[in-house]
Amino acid sequence: MPALVGTLALALALALAVYGATAAIVGARTGRPRVVESARTAAYSLFALVVVANLAMLAALLANDFSLRYVASNSSRATPTFFKMLALWSADEGSLLLWNLVLGGYLAAVAFRFRHRRPETFPWALAVMFCISAFYLILVLGPTTPFATLATAPPDGRGPLPLLQNHPLMAVHPPFLYLGFIGFTVPFAFAIAALITGRVSDAWMRITRRWTISAWIFLTIGLVLGALWSYSVLGWGGYWAWDPVENVALLPWLMGTAFLHSVMVQERRGMLKVWNLSLIVGTFALTVLGTFLTRGSILASVHAFAESIVGPLYLAFLTLVLLGGFGMIAWRRESLRAEATFDTPLSRESVFLGNNVLLLVLTFTVLVGTIYPLLAEAVTGGKVSVGSPFFNRNTAPVALLLLFLMGIGPLLPWRAASPSAVLRRLQVPMWAAAVTAALLALTGAGVVAVIVFGLAAFVAAATVAEMVRGVQAQRRAHGISVGSAIGAAVARNHRLYGGLVVHLGLIVAVVGVSWAALADRSSEVTIARGEIVHAEGYDLRYDGLTTREEPQRRVLVAELAVLDPETGDEVVHLQPSLNLYPSASEPIGTPSIRTGTPFNGMVDLYASLVTVENDTRASFRFFVSPGIGLLWLGGAVMALGGIVAAWPTRPRAASPRGLEPLAERREEVTV
Amino acid sequence: MSAGVDESNEVRADEAVEPDDSTRPRHRWRTGALVLAPLVLFALLLATGLGRDPRELPSELIGQPAPTFALPRLDAGGTIDLGDLHGQVVVVNFWASWCVPCREEHDALAAAWARYRERGVVVL
Numbered sequence: 001m002p003a004l005v006g007t008l009a010l011a012l013a014l015a016l017a018v019y020g021a022t023a024a025i026v027g028a029r030t031g032r033p034r035v036v037e038s039a040r041t042a043a044y045s046l047f048a049l050v051v052v053a054n055l056a057m058l059a060a061l062l063a064n065d066f067s068l069r070y071v072a073s074n075s076s077r078a079t080p081t082f083f084k085m086l087a088l089w090s091a092d093e094g095s096l097l098l099w100n101l102v103l104g105g106y107l108a109a110v111a112f113r114f115r116h117r118r119p120e121t122f123p124w125a126l127a128v129m130f131c132i133s134a135f136y137l138i139l140v141l142g143p144t145t146p147f148a149t150l151a152t153a154p155p156d157g158r159g160p161l162p163l164l165q166n167h168p169l170m171a172v173h174p175p176f177l178y179l180g181f182i183g184f185t186v187p188f189a190f191a192i193a194a195l196i197t198g199r200v201s202d203a204w205m206r207i208t209r210r211w212t213i214s215a216w217i218f219l220t221i222g223l224v225l226g227a228l229w230s231y232s233v234l235g236w237g238g239y240w241a242w243d244p245v246e247n248v249a250l251l252p253w254l255m256g257t258a259f260l261h262s263v264m265v266q267e268r269r270g271m272l273k274v275w276n277l278s279l280i281v282g283t284f285a286l287t288v289l290g291t292f293l294t295r296g297s298i299l300a301s302v303h304a305f306a307e308s309i310v311g312p313l314y315l316a317f318l319t320l321v322l323l324g325g326f327g328m329i330a331w332r333r334e335s336l337r338a339e340a341t342f343d344t345p346l347s348r349e350s351v352f353l354g355n356n357v358l359l360l361v362l363t364f365t366v367l368v369g370t371i372y373p374l375l376a377e378a379v380t381g382g383k384v385s386v387g388s389p390f391f392n393r394n395t396a397p398v399a400l401l402l403l404f405l406m407g408i409g410p411l412l413p414w415r416a417a418s419p420s421a422v423l424r425r426l427q428v429p430m431w432a433a434a435v436t437a438a439l440l441a442l443t444g445a446g447v448v449a450v451i452v453f454g455l456a457a458f459v460a461a462a463t464v465a466e467m468v469r470g471v472q473a474q475r476r477a478h479g480i481s482v483g484s485a486i487g488a489a490v491a492r493n494h495r496l497y498g499g500l501v502v503h504l505g506l507i508v509a510v511v512g513v514s515w516a517a518l519a520d521r522s523s524e525v526t527i528a529r530g531e532i533v534h535a536e537g538y539d540l541r542y543d544g545l546t547t548r549e550e551p552q553r554r555v556l557v558a559e560l561a562v563l564d565p566e567t568g569d570e571v572v573h574l575q576p577s578l579n580l581y582p583s584a585s586e587p588i589g590t591p592s593i594r595t596g597t598p599f600n601g602m603v604d605l606y607a608s609l610v611t612v613e614n615d616t617r618a619s620f621r622f623f624v625s626p627g628i629g630l631l632w633l634g635g636a637v638m639a640l641g642g643i644v645a646a647w648p649t650r651p652r653a654a655s656p657r658g659l660e661p662l663a664e665r666r667e668e669v670t671v
Numbered sequence: 672m673s674a675g676v677d678e679s680n681e682v683r684a685d686e687a688v689e690p691d692d693s694t695r696p697r698h699r700w701r702t703g704a705l706v707l708a709p710l711v712l713f714a715l716l717l718a719t720g721l722g723r724d725p726r727e728l729p730s731e732l733i734g735q736p737a738p739t740f741a742l743p744r745l746d747a748g749g750t751i752d753l754g755d756l757h758g759q760v761v762v763v764n765f766w767a768s769w770c771v772p773c774r775e776e777h778d779a780l781a782a783a784w785a786r787y788r789e790r791g792v793v794v795l
Contacts, residue, residue: 292717
């Protein structure tokens with residue numbers, strides 16, 4: 001029954017996608033609003049049908065309907081209900097259902113958002129989204145078959161991959177990542193629509209600004225949650241391994257970040273038009289590349305879904321996106337001339353350009369490192385793998401340079417800055433950097449630490465000073481309290497303040513990452529029961545093993561006391577465990593973490609259980625990692641800043657932006 | 672470099688007189704080809720990855736003599752040395768008492784050994 005409902009819903013959704021694309025194009029060409037209206041309705045219906053398909057799978061998972069092959073391979077009677085629901089996206093076919101759900105959701109949201117006021121590009125953008133949706137619907141109807149049935153239903157299923165049923169973060173990491181990935185479809189669709197109609201002014205960008213920021217926020221959260229999952233589940237003490245699939249999720253984030261900055265240059269100065277269109281086509285293409293590499297069995301990765309036959313289809317789609325997108329930009333380039341040129345290197349647009357170049361260098365570096373094994377194998381036939389040293393060495397200097405530009409960018413005005421004014425604004429950040437660097441040098445920190453944290457202090461001070469300046473201006477102008485001045489400043493230019501908050505979040509994250517990279521320590525210790533072993537500045541005592549039987553697994557919990565070597569007091573009691581799943585040949589560990597807070601110096605104490613010998617001895621990996629908590633905090637602050645920047649403002653005659661120069665160019669701003 | 676600058680100046684002059692885009696199709700095709708050629712190459716590179724198993728890692732040890740080891744026997748006293756079995760077909764299975772699939776494959780391995788033991792196959 002679920003198989004029939006699901007397949008039928010998907011087939012109908014595909015028919016609607018084809019109809020919607022046709023109707024939108026016909027409506028656009030003939031200018032008949034009623035035809036476009038029917039395309040909009042088709043978008044709603046398509047979304048409803050994809051919801052039905054997902055619910056059918058969910059119902060089958062919850063009802064232990066093992067006649068469905070997907071349910072039999074990815075769930076079992078003993079699987080807890082929560083993880084049964086997550087099984088919806090814990091394998092290739094199911095996650096494609098989720099993909100279709102999110103894409104259908106965006107399609108319906110676009111149809112809803114432009115229900116009253118329809119820009120000229122709208123029907124074409126809708127058509128592009130219908131086409132993309134059709135592609136992903138074809139994938140779940142033919143090459144992969146989530147609703148395939150088995151001739152005889154097995155009495156029980158195999159259960160989800162043990163790694164994927166070991167932590168609740170699996171509930172949120174994939175959906176956020178998908179919301180981010182797929183969200184870039186909207187600006188891409190409007191960009192293509194602009195290229196098709198030849199209305200390549202700035203309208204497509206303004207229309208999609210908040211869609212792009214939303215996608216970026218989701219992707220940021222998805223990436224941070226992925227890192228958090230890796231840190232809390234895998235037990236290796238790290239959070240980012242430069243795994244190909246992590247990389248391909250980072251790539252659109254990097255290029256999307258470049259896009260978010262360079263669109264501001266086009267809005268203000270009418271420059272970089274080809275550049276912006278290329279960036280959004282590139283960002284979308286990178287999301288498709290990510291899907292291709294992950295699902296097309298191209299690169300070995302912990303995320304790769306094996307035995308997929310859809311590789312050639314993804315590649316054809318990717319090629320179409322690349323050739324179509326960039327081909328159309330080349331075709332329209334005559335009408336994409338810049339309206340202005342760069343006046344001086346000392347201006348905000350120049351810094352934005354520098355930021356873009358650096359972000360693209362980062363994108364390119366990560367891309368090369370990720371597909372280099374493919375290149376090497378194509379040329380020499382040998383197997384090569386590119387690991388962390390390559391990425392760390394090549395990205396860190398570029399990232400630091402980027403950080404520097406992030407500090408000075410907001411201080412510079414548009415067009416041209418007077419050097420003396422810039423120097424005046426740089427005073428506070430320079431002092432902050434100098435004091436931080438001097439303090440660190442006095443405490444005996446290494447050169448790298450002095451440079452990195454000095455730079456971070458510079459950027460943080462510059463960012464905070466910029467915020468304070470705006471708030472003080474409000475106070476002076478209106479004679480109001482600090483609290484209401486903050487509110488007024490943010491309301492007046494929420495994009496600027498949102499952006500500055502994102503910058504602050506990024507600095508916090510960078511400080512955390514650098515601190516952990518420079519100062520984390522680890523050792524592997526084997527301890528007999530009751531014995532005390534000294535490791536990394538702490539005394540560790542193994543207090544024995546307890547076994548917990550759960551329906552789907554057996555859990556071996558080791559009791560590990562972390563003691564202060566001076567006083568002998570217990571600092572924390574950690575309980576790393578090993579989980580034995582019947583379907584897994586190796587035990588899956590669950591590390592135990594004492595999270596760093598400002599009260600304990602932001603130091604994470606992290607233990608994972610490696611092996612146990614009955615109750616007598618156990619081996620642990622013990623990590624002392626300062627600063628990692630700042631990464632999660634920074635990610636949260638970035639998401640918050642993004643929300644502030646994307647917060648809807650009512651377009652009013654006395655819009656806050658009207659106070660800024662070049663207001664005449666902003667008349668068509670409606671988002 | 673200078674040729675490129677000249678050309679762009681010329682383009683602008685053209686524009687001023689005749690803004691219609693379709694007047695210089697050759698120029699447009701050249702740019703198009705310049706943009707698209709690297710993309711096609713990129714797609715071709717990705718295509719080489721299709722149909723390969725990325726997990727298939729050819730081991731450096733294939734064709735080499737097995738590294739020898741000596742470990743205590745579980746079924747009897749003494750140790751067993753792989754070097755002593757040189758020239759025989761040896762199946763080495765790594766397993767652990769807590770490993771459920773190892774237990775499941777145990778019967779199959781024992782049966783295989785029973786079948787091939789006359790031909791000199793040793794299972795460890």
